[in-house]
Amino acid sequence: MDFELDTDQQAILDAVGVLLAQYAGPGRAIDLAAGDAYDFDLDAALADAGFTQVAATRGTGPLEAALVTEAVAAAGGMVSFGAAALVATGLGAGDLPGPIAISEARPPGPVRFASHARTLLVLDRKADEARVVALEPGTCAAVRSSFGYPMGRVPDALARSGDALGGGSAARLACWWRLALAAEATGTMAACLDVTTRYLSQRRQFGQAIGSFQAVQHRLAELAIQIEASKWLAREAAFQGAPAEGVATAASYALAAAAQVFAETHQLSGAIGFTREHDLHVFSMRLQTLRIEHGGVGAHRRALSAERWGRA
Amino acid sequence: MEFGWADEDARHRDEILGFLDEVLPGDWEAISKHGPGSDQQAAFSRTFCGEMAARGWLTQHWPEAFGGRDASPWRHAVVGEEMWAIGEPRGAQYMNVNWIGPAIMHFGSDAQKAEHLPRISSGDVLWCQGFSEPEAGSDLAGLRTLAIRDGDDYVVNGTKIWTSYVDNADFIFLLVRTDPDSRRHKGVSVLLCPVDSPGVEVREIPSVVGARYFHEVFFSDARVPASCLLGPEGEGWNVVNYALQYERVGAARYARAARTLDRLAEIARERGLLSDPTVVERLAEARGVCEAARVLTYRVIDERAKGLPPSPHTQLARVAGTRSDTVVANLALDLLGAEAFEYGSYGDANFRLAMTAGVAVGATEVQLNLIASRFLGLPKL
Numbered sequence: 001m002d003f004e005l006d007t008d009q010q011a012i013l014d015a016v017g018v019l020l021a022q023y024a025g026p027g028r029a030i031d032l033a034a035g036d037a038y039d040f041d042l043d044a045a046l047a048d049a050g051f052t053q054v055a056a057t058r059g060t061g062p063l064e065a066a067l068v069t070e071a072v073a074a075a076g077g078m079v080s081f082g083a084a085a086l087v088a089t090g091l092g093a094g095d096l097p098g099p100i101a102i103s104e105a106r107p108p109g110p111v112r113f114a115s116h117a118r119t120l121l122v123l124d125r126k127a128d129e130a131r132v133v134a135l136e137p138g139t140c141a142a143v144r145s146s147f148g149y150p151m152g153r154v155p156d157a158l159a160r161s162g163d164a165l166g167g168g169s170a171a172r173l174a175c176w177w178r179l180a181l182a183a184e185a186t187g188t189m190a191a192c193l194d195v196t197t198r199y200l201s202q203r204r205q206f207g208q209a210i211g212s213f214q215a216v217q218h219r220l221a222e223l224a225i226q227i228e229a230s231k232w233l234a235r236e237a238a239f240q241g242a243p244a245e246g247v248a249t250a251a252s253y254a255l256a257a258a259a260q261v262f263a264e265t266h267q268l269s270g271a272i273g274f275t276r277e278h279d280l281h282v283f284s285m286r287l288q289t290l291r292i293e294h295g296g297v298g299a300h301r302r303a304l305s306a307e308r309w310g311r312a
Numbered sequence: 313m314e315f316g317w318a319d320e321d322a323r324h325r326d327e328i329l330g331f332l333d334e335v336l337p338g339d340w341e342a343i344s345k346h347g348p349g350s351d352q353q354a355a356f357s358r359t360f361c362g363e364m365a366a367r368g369w370l371t372q373h374w375p376e377a378f379g380g381r382d383a384s385p386w387r388h389a390v391v392g393e394e395m396w397a398i399g400e401p402r403g404a405q406y407m408n409v410n411w412i413g414p415a416i417m418h419f420g421s422d423a424q425k426a427e428h429l430p431r432i433s434s435g436d437v438l439w440c441q442g443f444s445e446p447e448a449g450s451d452l453a454g455l456r457t458l459a460i461r462d463g464d465d466y467v468v469n470g471t472k473i474w475t476s477y478v479d480n481a482d483f484i485f486l487l488v489r490t491d492p493d494s495r496r497h498k499g500v501s502v503l504l505c506p507v508d509s510p511g512v513e514v515r516e517i518p519s520v521v522g523a524r525y526f527h528e529v530f531f532s533d534a535r536v537p538a539s540c541l542l543g544p545e546g547e548g549w550n551v552v553n554y555a556l557q558y559e560r561v562g563a564a565r566y567a568r569a570a571r572t573l574d575r576l577a578e579i580a581r582e583r584g585l586l587s588d589p590t591v592v593e594r595l596a597e598a599r600g601v602c603e604a605a606r607v608l609t610y611r612v613i614d615e616r617a618k619g620l621p622p623s624p625h626t627q628l629a630r631v632a633g634t635r636s637d638t639v640v641a642n643l644a645l646d647l648l649g650a651e652a653f654e655y656g657s658y659g660d661a662n663f664r665l666a667m668t669a670g671v672a673v674g675a676t677e678v679q680l681n682l683i684a685s686r687f688l689g690l691p692k693l
């Protein structure tokens with residue numbers, strides 16, 4: 001048991017940090033979002049440096065991939081990194097062409113990154129299989145969305161096509177997807193709290209920094225507890241190789257926290273928090289996407305319960 | 313960073329579980345439902361801790377020089393989890409081994425070490441904590457109990473309150489003001505005070521939590537030998553801070569909450585409630601809260617194992633631990649319904665044990681203040 005980064009992990013995060021300083025950050029996310037764009041430069045930089053395959057590289061594994069996923073999310077990177085670095089590698093599906101989008105077999109609405117995707121991973125619970133669908137970018141029509149990521153509509157026929165990954169693949173895809181959501185939510189929530197804490201430390205009303213009022217402090221402290229716990233739960237589940245109970249715990253906990261992080265950081269930021277001129281929305285709106293995807297908190301909770309205590 | 317258990321610690325958990333199976337009597341649940349302060353549990357703790365001592369486990373985390381085995385904080389955490397989960401059969405003695413003994417090792421005279429440490433490590437002495445006062449709760453530095461040196465004694469006057477376990481205790485780890493002109497953290501000292509000192513009187517404060525939870529301890533010209541002073545006079549605040557850093561995360565509340573939750577899930581299954589998604593989702597929600605507290609606690613144990621100074625992660629873990637108790641206790645009442653109305657029933661006993669979590673050992677709001685300033689770096693008013 002060791003909660004500190006070892007030197008290799010630190011080196012990885014330092015190197016990722018350099019890339020993210022160049023190719024990410026809320027300002028860049030705001031610019032990209034204006035054109036529903038995908039950050040192909042960041043995607044390529046992460047892939048070229050080997051980070052996308054870090055889980056499948058000797059000496060590193062899913063924990064390192066989760067750490068990078070968290071960092072990319074915390075920097076507002078407009079890339080489908082978790083799907084590539086955790087889900088595709090976790091499935092052992094090889095080095096699939098990115099961007100990668102993940103969809104249910106009957107997607108109930110627009111799918112994150114689908115409009116730019118060259119690979120679609122499909123979770124077909126009924127057929128009990130995961131499928132890989134190769135597609136031309138633009139196959140899925142772009143859908144305008146307020147929720148922080150480029151979105152596309154996956155045609156029904158496309159979601160039903162593809163090459164099956166074989167026995168047990170549905171369960172494995174479900175697990176790695178949950179882990180990716182937990183890691184992304186963790187980084188994204190941390191950014192929401194960070195933006196809000198900094199803003200409230202300097203914004204003054206009634207002659208005081210708003211962040212000095214105890215009523216405000218306690219609410220932020222409550223968020224800090226949940227975000228820290230989410231972080232360690234996700235990292236632990238990653239270290240363990242995405243076991244079903246562990247990822248359902250990490251995802252259900254983090255995504256329940258996400259609702260509170262969204263509500264509280266917006267409430268405490270006042271009107272400016274709703275604008276595109278303030279960084280909060282870059283992260284906060286994404287939290288809603290992460291919260292809803294893959295069945296949402298209720299589905300993660302039911303999965304956790306079934307894993308731990310069995311079904312009725 | 314990695315999250316695996318060392319083989320030896322994982323094995324030790326199995327050993328402890330086997331040991332509990334072997335030594336806990338069939339009516340342990342009936343004993344434990346009265347709470348750790350009860351006569352039943354106090355008496356049982358002497359037998360039980362003796363058994364642990366015989367196996368070399370009671371103080372295995374102590375240094376070898378004091379009869380321990382230098383076991384790691386992780387090993388100690390395994391023991392803490394399994395003990396608390398089953399209802400803390402060590403009773404009040406968990407405090408002895410966790411922080412009272414270590415404080416005596418660090419600050420005690422040779423005579424004090426010789427008197428107290430062997431008794432603690434043999435599992436046959438009960439201590440209690442005399443910190444809080446009527447006017448000094450969250451703001452402990454407001455304490456007023458005076459101990460004035462008179463020849464070879466201190467003469468103590470004042471009142472301690474909430475003191476758990478005192479009616480069965482042999483000693484009280486007593487925080488007093490030895491300099492009557494001092495204020496706040498200065499001029500404070502610790503006395504290792506025999507509870508049967510003349511002039512010490514104990515009154516139980518009846519409570520809804522259970523029998524023998526709370527007491528007032530009155531000191532009326534109580535004479536305590538000066539040889540009971542722990543550490544230098546006036547340095548009591550340091551002694552307490554040192555002692556309590558051993559108690560950073562305290563009881564493994566999440567372990568008990570998680571155990572209770574598993575049992576509730578079993579009950580839900582027996583009653584056909586697992587087909588109700590509301591029940592299933594609440595069980596899972598509570599499980600998440602317990603797991604959150606566990607990882608935050610492990611974060612603190614890791615710091616401890618590395619010899620790092622206490623950090624605000626302690627406060628995160630504490631509040632999370634409190635939440636796990638509360639969430640599970642409420643769920644237990646909701647699931648068990650009216651049957652929990654009966655005193656001593658599972659839902660009742662569990663609820664009473666959990667209901668004080670947010671206040672005991674430092675109230676939640678004070679922890680949140682510390683998180684805001686030390687963890688988030690928010691400005692002061």
Ligand SMILES: Cc1cc2nc3c(=O)[nH]c(=O)nc-3n(C[C@H](O)[C@H](O)[C@H](O)COP(=O)(O)OP(=O)(O)OC[C@H]3O[C@@H](n4cnc5c(N)ncnc54)[C@H](O)[C@@H]3O)c2cc1C
Nearest residue numbers: 441442443444449450474475476668671672673674675677
């Ligand atoms: C089950 C149990 C066992 C105990 N056992 C012992 C024992 O053995 N020995 C011992 O010495 N003590 C013991 N205590 C006492 C315990 O340490 C105190 O109850 C605790 O420190 C809080 O003090 P208080 O009860 O006086 O509450 P107060 O200090 O009166 O607080 C009341 C409320 O005000 C809030 N508050 C206080 N200050 C602030 C602030 N600055 N900002 C915001 N909110 C604030 C608190 O959080 C709390 O919610 C025990 C308590 C309990 C519940």
